[in-house]
Amino acid sequence: MFGTAFAPAKVNLFLHVGPPDGDGYHPIASLLAFADIGDRVSVAPAEAMSFRLSGPFGAGLEGEGRNLVLRAAEALIQAGRRPVAPVALILEKNLPIAAGLGGGSSDAGATLRLLRGAWGLDLSDDALQGLAAALGADGAACLWGAPVMAEGRGERLSPAPGLPDLPAVLVNPGVPAPTGAVYGAFDDLGRFGVVEAPPLPEAFESAEELAAWLSAQRNDLEAAAIRVAPPIGDVLEALSGEAETLLARMSGSGATCFALCTGDFEAEQLAERLQALRPDWWVRRCRLGGPWRSRDESPS
Structure with missing residues (x-):
């Protein structure tokens, strides 16, 4: 067992x-x-x-x-x-x-x-x-x-919706963003938007199409998270300024941000450059999608 x-x-x-x-x-x-x-x-x-x-x-x-x-x-x-x-x-x-x-x-x-x-x-x-x-x-x-x-x-x-292959880079500036603190700052800011899910297509055909659609959406906790952990803003600025980035956004309540890229080569280039420029940041190239159940080993 x-x-x-x-x-x-x-x-x-x-x-x-x-x-x-x-x-x-x-x-x-x-x-x-x-x-x-x-x-x-x-x-x-x-x-x-x-x-x-x-x-x-x-x-x-x-x-x-x-x-x-x-x-x-x-x-x-x-x-x-x-x-x-x-x-x-x-x-x-x-x-x-x-x-x-x-x-x-x-x-x-x-x-x-x-x-x-x-x-x-x-x-x-x-x-x-x-x-x-x-x-x-x-x-x-x-x-x-x-x-x-x-x-x-x-x-x-x-x-x-069906998702295409999504090469991406995850970046964390090495500072925590406790969920309770971020939501507290969010309530203090009082910037509550429409919460309903937008209409979704059956599938997205490419990372570019998904990134364009996501650009009209938001992470409503970004401003609050940056108030709690200002380095999150530095990460978003760094990712947004790179040629390989289709879309840069924070995940959840932070502090990790992600960049969607057009391909694995672009994601690898971006990850290597960021890690060299900011060795104090946690930087990982990955693919987004799932499930990744093939990585499970069945109990025996």
């Missing part, structure tokens, strides 16, 4: 955010894609339940309390309603923390997928999605790592 599951980075291609409702939640409309880079969750037999962090950003999660990986495992045990064998859980944290990439939610989704198989639990996909949704606003969307439209509080999901 062991295996590894891939937890892809989530990218909000656009993010429309409305004013808070009576419970303090902000309605959203967002088109989500997933990158072919991310974290990994592994499980192995053990004498007692345990959890360990590894990877370049693992130390940043030390001492944070109950990680979403542990919370996902606990939720699955409760839902399964039968004894399960203890396991060792290992989170390889490759994505920056508080980065707008849905890392925690994607880690939780990978854990749910992996442990359902490892423990042989008779839980449907719908039941698994319910557990994921209860773990966070991005939980349901991040469970399968497939492009999706998210609305409401993030729990209302509908199929995304």
Whole structure:
């Protein structure tokens, strides 16, 4: 009973955010894609339940309390309603923390997928999605790592349009943008736009067509995130000024931004140049789309 599951980075291609409702939640409309880079969750037999962090950003999660990986495992045990064998859980944290990439939610989704198989639990996909949704606003969307439209509080999901191959570059300036702080700044600014999802075509034929369509959309949290973490503005300015960039935008509540490019060569050129100019930034070339399930190793 062991295996590894891939937890892809989530990218909000656009993010429309409305004013808070009576419970303090902000309605959203967002088109989500997933990158072919991310974290990994592994499980192995053990004498007692345990959890360990590894990877370049693992130390940043030390001492944070109950990680979403542990919370996902606990939720699955409760839902399964039968004894399960203890396991060792290992989170390889490759994505920056508080980065707008849905890392925690994607880690939780990978854990749910992996442990359902490892423990042989008779839980449907719908039941698994319910557990994921209860773990966070991005939980349901991040469970399968497939492009999706998210609305409401993030729990209302509908199929995304067909997406072309999307070569991209992700850039994080190395500063956190805590979600609560960004939403607080957003409320202070009071710039609430129309939150409804715009009409969507059945499919986009090219990265250029998608970038042109996205240019009429927004990430409503950008201004607030820049107020919380000004280096985000530096990243957006750097990406927007490069010839390879079709579109530059922030993902989620920041601090990671992305550039869509016409091809892999252009994305590689852009990533290499930015990394040379700003070695203090986290820069990764990737492809956006999903799901990247071929990167999962089935439990055995």
